[in-house]
Amino acid sequence: MNAIFVVVLAMGYVEARTEILSQTVNHMELSSEEMIADSIFEELKDEAAAQQEPWNPWASQFFPCVKEEYENTGLYELLLNMPKGAVLHVHPSAMGDYYALFDLVSVRDDCYFNPSYGSFELFMDSVPESEWLNVSEMLASAFDEAAMRDSLINYIVIDEDDEYLPDVWAEFEQMFGRVGGLFTDPAVAYHYIYQAMYVYALIDNVQHIELRAHTPSAASVEFYLGVVDSLAEQGIDISVRIIYCDSRYLFPGETIENFRERIVSSMKAAADLMVQYPGIVVGADVYSEEDKGATAFYMAPMMEEAREYSMAEYGFELPLFLHDGESSFPTGVPDSPVSLLGPYPGNVNNNLIDAYLLGVERVGHGIELAKLPELAEMYAEEGIPLEICPVSNQILGYVPDLRNHPAVPLMRNGVRISISPDDPAMFGYTGVTFDFTVAVLAWDLSLSDVKRLIMNSIEDAAMTDSEKDELMSLWQNEWDEFISFTIENR
Ligand SMILES: [Zn+2]
Incomplete structure (x- = not known):
C-alpha cells in the first residue's frame, strides 16, 4: 500500500489533503532565512501573475511575443541575480547574442x-x-x-x-547555416564566445557550463579553454566541459555506409579527444531533429563499436550524453530501427529506451519519458538526469503551452531534471534566466524547487566527485549571499 495513503487514512479530509500536497509537491527543507526569501519570491510570482490574463497567460503564448513581459518582472530580476549552478545543455554557436x-x-x-x-x-x-x-x-x-x-x-x-x-525546425536549422559565415573570422568567433561566456558568468550568474560542440578538434578545445583563461585573468570564473557532437541526419549525397562510418569515427574521435583533454572533453552525443534523423536504436551498434574501441585503446567506456526523447511522436510499437530512408517511418519515438540501454550519463531533453511511466521510474531509480530546455521546447513546437510541460510530472515522480537554454541566440537571448523565469511561472515552482533544480545541475555535471564538491561549496556561498541580498533589498 502506498505510504502516503497509509498516513492519510487516519486523518480528516482537510488534513489529509494538506498532507498529500506537501508530500507530493514540495520536498526540500529551507532555512529560516530562505523561508523569508521564499515569501519574497512568492510575492514576485504573484506580481507577475497579476499582469497576466488567467485565460491567456504568458506560458501559453509564443515566447518571443511575451519575452519583454517576462523581462520586465521583478521575478526575472531576482532570477538573473540568483546563482544558477551549471548550464548542462547549450550549443556554443547559438549560446550568445546574435x-x-x-x-x-x-x-x-x-x-x-x-x-x-x-x-x-x-x-x-x-x-x-x-x-x-x-x-x-x-x-x-x-x-x-x-x-x-x-x-x-x-x-x-x-x-x-x-x-x-x-x-x-527547418527554419531553425537554416539559421545555423545563415550565421555560420560570420564565424569564419577567428577574431569574430573569439569575440562572440568570449562575450557569451562573460554574460553567463557575470550577468547570468552561472558557475559552470557544458558545451555541445560540433565535431570539435584539439584547436577548438584550446579555443574554449583560451576564452575561460582570459576570463579568469579578468577575475571572472566559470568552468567548462565539452561534449563532442555530430548530426544524426543523413547529409545530402551521403550514403548510409558513409553515415555509419561518420558516426563511428566521430564517437572514436570523442574518445581520442577525451584522452588528450582529460576532465575537459567528457563524452559524445548526436543531435539534430530526432524524428528526421537516425533513431538511437539504429545508432546503438555504432556507439557500441566506438565503446569497444575506447575500451580497447584507453580502458574506458565512452560516456554518452544523448539528445533523445525530444519529440511529440507517440512512444510505442511497431517501431523502425531506421529513420534515414524516409521522412517519418513508424511515426513513433522510442529513443529513451535505447538511451537507457546504452547507459547514458544524461539525456538532452527526454520529454518523451512522461509517456513511459515505468521507464521513468527506472530513470528515477538510477538517477539518470534530463536536461530540460523549456523555451526551446516551446519554440520548436513540442510544448505549445508550457504549463503542460512533461518536466512537471517527471520531476514530481523523482526524475532528476535541471534547466538549460539549448540555443538561446536563435530565441533572442543569452543565458538561462528566461528558462528559469518561464519554468517558475508556468510550473508554479517554489524557491525550494528552484534550489533543487540548481543543485541537480551541479550534482549531474560531468565532473569528478571532488570537483562537484568544490563547485557546490562555491555555489553555496553565492547562494547564501543571494538569500541575504534578497532579504535586505525587499
Ligand atoms: Zn540541444
Whole structure:
C-alpha cells in the first residue's frame, strides 16, 4: 500500500489533503532565512501573475511575443541575480547574442548578405559574387536603418512573426547555416564566445557550463579553454566541459555506409579527444531533429563499436550524453530501427529506451519519458538526469503551452531534471534566466524547487566527485549571499 495513503487514512479530509500536497509537491527543507526569501519570491510570482490574463497567460503564448513581459518582472530580476549552478545543455554557436554579433560585423566593409538564402558571410580575402549585398551599404542606404537591421537579424533569430512557420525546425536549422559565415573570422568567433561566456558568468550568474560542440578538434578545445583563461585573468570564473557532437541526419549525397562510418569515427574521435583533454572533453552525443534523423536504436551498434574501441585503446567506456526523447511522436510499437530512408517511418519515438540501454550519463531533453511511466521510474531509480530546455521546447513546437510541460510530472515522480537554454541566440537571448523565469511561472515552482533544480545541475555535471564538491561549496556561498541580498533589498 502506498505510504502516503497509509498516513492519510487516519486523518480528516482537510488534513489529509494538506498532507498529500506537501508530500507530493514540495520536498526540500529551507532555512529560516530562505523561508523569508521564499515569501519574497512568492510575492514576485504573484506580481507577475497579476499582469497576466488567467485565460491567456504568458506560458501559453509564443515566447518571443511575451519575452519583454517576462523581462520586465521583478521575478526575472531576482532570477538573473540568483546563482544558477551549471548550464548542462547549450550549443556554443547559438549560446550568445546574435543582435550584438550583427552589430559587430555589420560595420565592417567585408560583411555580405545573400537574399536568396538569407545568409551572411565575411569575405575577408575574396570578392563575393554579384548576388551578395554589402551589409553596411544596405544599412546606410535604407530609408529606415533600424527596420532594415531588424529585418536582417530576423534571418538568424526566431521572433514573434515566426509563430506559425510550417516547419520551425527547418527554419531553425537554416539559421545555423545563415550565421555560420560570420564565424569564419577567428577574431569574430573569439569575440562572440568570449562575450557569451562573460554574460553567463557575470550577468547570468552561472558557475559552470557544458558545451555541445560540433565535431570539435584539439584547436577548438584550446579555443574554449583560451576564452575561460582570459576570463579568469579578468577575475571572472566559470568552468567548462565539452561534449563532442555530430548530426544524426543523413547529409545530402551521403550514403548510409558513409553515415555509419561518420558516426563511428566521430564517437572514436570523442574518445581520442577525451584522452588528450582529460576532465575537459567528457563524452559524445548526436543531435539534430530526432524524428528526421537516425533513431538511437539504429545508432546503438555504432556507439557500441566506438565503446569497444575506447575500451580497447584507453580502458574506458565512452560516456554518452544523448539528445533523445525530444519529440511529440507517440512512444510505442511497431517501431523502425531506421529513420534515414524516409521522412517519418513508424511515426513513433522510442529513443529513451535505447538511451537507457546504452547507459547514458544524461539525456538532452527526454520529454518523451512522461509517456513511459515505468521507464521513468527506472530513470528515477538510477538517477539518470534530463536536461530540460523549456523555451526551446516551446519554440520548436513540442510544448505549445508550457504549463503542460512533461518536466512537471517527471520531476514530481523523482526524475532528476535541471534547466538549460539549448540555443538561446536563435530565441533572442543569452543565458538561462528566461528558462528559469518561464519554468517558475508556468510550473508554479517554489524557491525550494528552484534550489533543487540548481543543485541537480551541479550534482549531474560531468565532473569528478571532488570537483562537484568544490563547485557546490562555491555555489553555496553565492547562494547564501543571494538569500541575504534578497532579504535586505525587499
Ligand atoms: Zn540541444
